[in-house]
Amino acid sequence: MNKRLASSLAIATTLLTVGASGPLADWIATADEPWAGPGSGSGSGEPIVPAIPPIGTPGRGYALGGAHVMGIPYDEYIRRTGADWFPGLKREIVDYPAGQVQGHVLSFIPGIEELHEKMPEIGLNGPSIGESVEVGKNNVVNRVREGGPGTVIGLSEGAMVVHAVQDRLAYDPAAPPPNELSFATYGDPLAINPWTQSFLRQTYPVGSTVPALDFLMPPVVDSQYDTYQFISAYDSIADWPDRPDNLMALANAVVGLATGHTAVAFTNPKNVPPQNIIKTVNSRGATTTTYMIPEQHLPLVVPFKYLGMSEADMNHLDAVMKPMVDAGYSRNDDPATAPVTVDPVNGYDPAAATAPATQAAFGGAADPVSQLMSGINYVLSHGPSAH
Numbered sequence: 001m002n003k004r005l006a007s008s009l010a011i012a013t014t015l016l017t018v019g020a021s022g023p024l025a026d027w028i029a030t031a032d033e034p035w036a037g038p039g040s041g042s043g044s045g046e047p048i049v050p051a052i053p054p055i056g057t058p059g060r061g062y063a064l065g066g067a068h069v070m071g072i073p074y075d076e077y078i079r080r081t082g083a084d085w086f087p088g089l090k091r092e093i094v095d096y097p098a099g100q101v102q103g104h105v106l107s108f109i110p111g112i113e114e115l116h117e118k119m120p121e122i123g124l125n126g127p128s129i130g131e132s133v134e135v136g137k138n139n140v141v142n143r144v145r146e147g148g149p150g151t152v153i154g155l156s157e158g159a160m161v162v163h164a165v166q167d168r169l170a171y172d173p174a175a176p177p178p179n180e181l182s183f184a185t186y187g188d189p190l191a192i193n194p195w196t197q198s199f200l201r202q203t204y205p206v207g208s209t210v211p212a213l214d215f216l217m218p219p220v221v222d223s224q225y226d227t228y229q230f231i232s233a234y235d236s237i238a239d240w241p242d243r244p245d246n247l248m249a250l251a252n253a254v255v256g257l258a259t260g261h262t263a264v265a266f267t268n269p270k271n272v273p274p275q276n277i278i279k280t281v282n283s284r285g286a287t288t289t290t291y292m293i294p295e296q297h298l299p300l301v302v303p304f305k306y307l308g309m310s311e312a313d314m315n316h317l318d319a320v321m322k323p324m325v326d327a328g329y330s331r332n333d334d335p336a337t338a339p340v341t342v343d344p345v346n347g348y349d350p351a352a353a354t355a356p357a358t359q360a361a362f363g364g365a366a367d368p369v370s371q372l373m374s375g376i377n378y379v380l381s382h383g384p385s386a387h
Contacts, residue, residue, distance in 0.1 A: 059150035061089030066156030084268035096136030130214035136161035159185035232260030233341035241328035249328020
């Protein structure tokens with residue numbers, strides 16, 4: 001792949017992927033008590049199945065969502081993020097701007113600022129992701145100091161805030177002790193894990209500024225706190241192929257953004273095979289536990305399920321296409337250590353995973369088209385949600 005094409009692809013993919021827990025991914029500080037409603041975040045709609053042994057730090061659940069855009073049940077998503085993995089937390093939403101991926105890119109257009117002031121929810125002129133992460137970092141640190149022990153949970157852009165908080169507290173003498181705080185990320189744009197690295201980590205070196213995002217790529221800092229990272233297999237944000245000249249792997253990863261990037265937050269421990277859980281220890285003695293969570297089918301195949309294709313035919317498509325896709329990831333060179341990335345039995349269905357949150361906020365049926373239409377109808381009848 002020549003340099004010009006690679007550069008263009010990197011910029012285009014950045015704009016497409018980061019902060020994308022929005023309408024594409026939905027294809028689809030207010031405190032609240034631990035969620036215990038029916039199907040509360042489970043990919044299958046079944047009751048919560050706690051992780052064994054329990055993970056995270058008991059106490060509060062300081063939760064941050066991804067980019068705040070129209071047409072998604074934003075607060076409901078945050079309340080349910082990781083509910084099946086971290087039950088029993090007293091959850092609260094930590095507010096921050098949650099800027100959209102375009103940031104201030106459109107600021108050169110005459111009159112855009114006036115339009116932005118009238119309709120700030122659309123995000124026509126910021127805030128940028130970089131600005132949002134900075135505000136979120138300070139808000140989380142303040143809330144943790146006021147609220148006490150617990151687990152900080154970030155989805156997508158919220159995971160970038162998690163990294164900023166960990167970096168801020170890494171050598172702060174006033175930081176909470178390690179036994180009083182832990183962190184969890186879902187769909188992390190800055191993920192580094194035993195199997196691969198995120199798109200941003202592979203594309204932009206430390207110290208560089210990511211186009212449009214106004215975000216300075218941070219170095220990797222060893223935190224004193226335990227971390228749990230949840231990655232949906234083939235999510236283009238958190239699980240980018242390390243052989244990007246493989247076009248099948250690229251296409252599958254981009255679709256994986258739509259199917260798994262947000263939905264991974266609503267999975268449960270039953271979705272993860274044992275070989276997809278790896279624990280590492282850093283220089284400060286803190287552990288990072290990575291969960292690679294498979295969908296039922298390849299992202300390229302998942303849409304056919306919603307069009308009525310039989311399981312047998314989808315399994316056949318998986319068998320044909322998966323070797324081509326997996327060639328884009330060096331982790332598959334040794335089958336003995338490769339993770340399970342498709343599991344038709346225990347893997348999760350993205351639409352079933354997101355349906356409870358969408359239905360709780362907007363009503364409608366559970367199928368993807370109904371979820372999307374419910375979101376559109378809500379925006380048309382109520383206007384953009386304030387944040």
